[in-house]
Amino acid sequence: MEHPDLNLLLALDVLLEEGSVSGAARRMNLSPPAMSRTLGRIRETLGDPVFVLAGRKLVPTPRALAMREQVRVAVQHATQALAPATESNLTTLERRFSVRANDEFVGIHAGRLLEAMARDMPRAMLRFSPEEDDVDVEALRSGRIDLFISASRKLGPEIRVQPLFTTTFVGVARENHPIFEDDITPERLTRWGHIGISRRGKSAGPLDVALEAQGLHRHVSLIVPTPPAALFTLQDSDLLPQG
Numbered sequence: 001m002e003h004p005d006l007n008l009l010l011a012l013d014v015l016l017e018e019g020s021v022s023g024a025a026r027r028m029n030l031s032p033p034a035m036s037r038t039l040g041r042i043r044e045t046l047g048d049p050v051f052v053l054a055g056r057k058l059v060p061t062p063r064a065l066a067m068r069e070q071v072r073v074a075v076q077h078a079t080q081a082l083a084p085a086t087e088s089n090l091t092t093l094e095r096r097f098s099v100r101a102n103d104e105f106v107g108i109h110a111g112r113l114l115e116a117m118a119r120d121m122p123r124a125m126l127r128f129s130p131e132e133d134d135v136d137v138e139a140l141r142s143g144r145i146d147l148f149i150s151a152s153r154k155l156g157p158e159i160r161v162q163p164l165f166t167t168t169f170v171g172v173a174r175e176n177h178p179i180f181e182d183d184i185t186p187e188r189l190t191r192w193g194h195i196g197i198s199r200r201g202k203s204a205g206p207l208d209v210a211l212e213a214q215g216l217h218r219h220v221s222l223i224v225p226t227p228p229a230a231l232f233t234l235q236d237s238d239l240l241p242q243g
Contacts, residue, residue: 006078008045011038013075015051016068019141019156020058059157096125100139101149102199103130103226130199151206169207172241174234186214193221195230195241207242218242 011028015035018024025035043050051058060068106128117124129145137156139145148155155161171189173179179188190211196203203220211218221239224230230241 004045005041008038008042009071009078010075011035012042012050013071015039015042016060016064016071019060019159023141057156065157090121090124092123093121094123096127097147098127098129098145099147099149100129100145105149172231172234174237177238177240179240186211186216189240190216190218193239194218195233195239196220196223197225197227197230197241198223199225205242 011024014024014027015021018027021035021039022032024030025032028035030038039050046063048063049061050064051060053059110126110128113126117126137159140148140155140159149164151167171184179192182188196205198205201223203223208218222233224233227241233239234241
């Protein structure tokens with residue numbers, strides 16, 4: 001039996017991580033045509049397209065998605081078997097990690113993250129960047145950001161996603177607001193205008209999805225970029241701030 005070319009395993013792992021031939025080519029120091037030929041050999045070996053076009057993007061096939069973890073573990077084990085016995089010294093790592101997250105996450109968690117970095121990676125830098133109008137999948141693919149933290153964004157199937165924690169909604173209104181005169185129900189919640197909170201100027205979010213499921217619709221009268229701005233605004237109005 002002919003042994004398979006194990007170089008194809010490494011190439012497949014990089015392709016699954018990058019989600020593009022050009023990105024994988026850069027990682028492996030190959031030209032895009034050479035990487036395309038390697039992908040052709042992988043397809044021939046597996047008898048599967050591995051990637052298919054969805055619009056202008058390459059998306060892994062169901063078989064490629066099913067074997068992604070197996071491929072990653074196999075490459076990891078092979079790398080560990082061939083690696084020197086010494087462990088990486090994080091205290092000498094000089095790298096900037098770019099994280100896209102909202103102000104709430106930065107305010108709550110930045111301090112503890114900086115403490116951990118000062119202890120384990122004192123020469124590294126942490127850079128938080130706000131949400132922008134570009135596509136987050138592309139920002140991750142291109143390396144403009146290393147980590148994207150979001151509660152509701154849907155990412156592509158090639159992006160590795162991991163839950164970090166859960167949160168709950170807390171409603172806020174001015175003192176003596178008429179909404180407090182009775183039980184607060186979804187129907188009563190839509191009687192007053194809302195303040196939308198969005199850096200991108202969006203007026204709809206997860207709350208609208210939940211309301212629409214009950215046949216309800218809210219009116220967003222004002223959009224502000226941050227929660228503090230919404231709190232200042234609601235003091236003299238009956239508007240209700242909702243992210």
